[in-house]
Amino acid sequence: MEHDLAWLKSMIATRAQEMWEHEQRPYYISYVATDSRKNGVDYKDLIKPLKLRQWAVTNEIDGFKIVEHPRHKAKVGYVPITAEFSFEDVDPAEEAIAGAAANEGASELKEAGKSRTPVAFGPVKTRRATLQFLETLSKLDDNELNQITIPVGTIVRLLNG
Known part of the structure; x- marks a missing residue:
């Protein structure tokens, strides 16, 4: 399997869907490093020269939207596009x-x-x-x-x- 941007988006979409179905919470971008490493991939090589947060907010993943915590800049994650989610409810x-x-x-x-x-x-x-x-x-x-x-x-x- 080729590990390219399409693979990264697919991996994020799969993990975000699993996270939402099982825990009703976002798949935080902080998980991407660990999950990609489990597949023998350094995500940084795929998104150069951007940082992960920059890449996440500028690249769409079909069926998912980005949610950002209003006070904690580092809390950025993916939820299904149809999901009703607010960090105030967490x-x-x-x-x-x-x-x-x-x-x-x-x-x-x-x-x-x-x-x-x-x-x-x-x-x-x-x-x-x-x-x-x-x-x-x-x-x-x-x-x-x-x-x-x-x-x-x-x-x-x-x-x-």
Whole structure:
């Protein structure tokens, strides 16, 4: 199979449809790196010279629309074009889960000498937010918990600030 822009759009459409059908939430563009890597593809090679967010908002994917969080610039995702979705309707626990998934690539950025950590979000707030996130996870049922995968290294880094 050739990995080109058509493949990337198809992969995003498939994953966005699965996400919507199973969880009624957007397929965040932060998931694209992991999903394309699972297929042995670096999406950056396909969208050069654009950044993923730039590419996403300027390229249509048939049957899907882009949704952007009004306050969190990094929260950009795809939902079916017919879906009624608003970030104001999103449960804070779901936002925390999406945020954790978006941070999975943080170690790769750190190794490359870059950082995704906001300047105003210090170690104490990070630790508190991580603990609140874990407490929220403890309230989920077994089915929901089985769908969540967070590397232990990510949790430890968050706790250590």
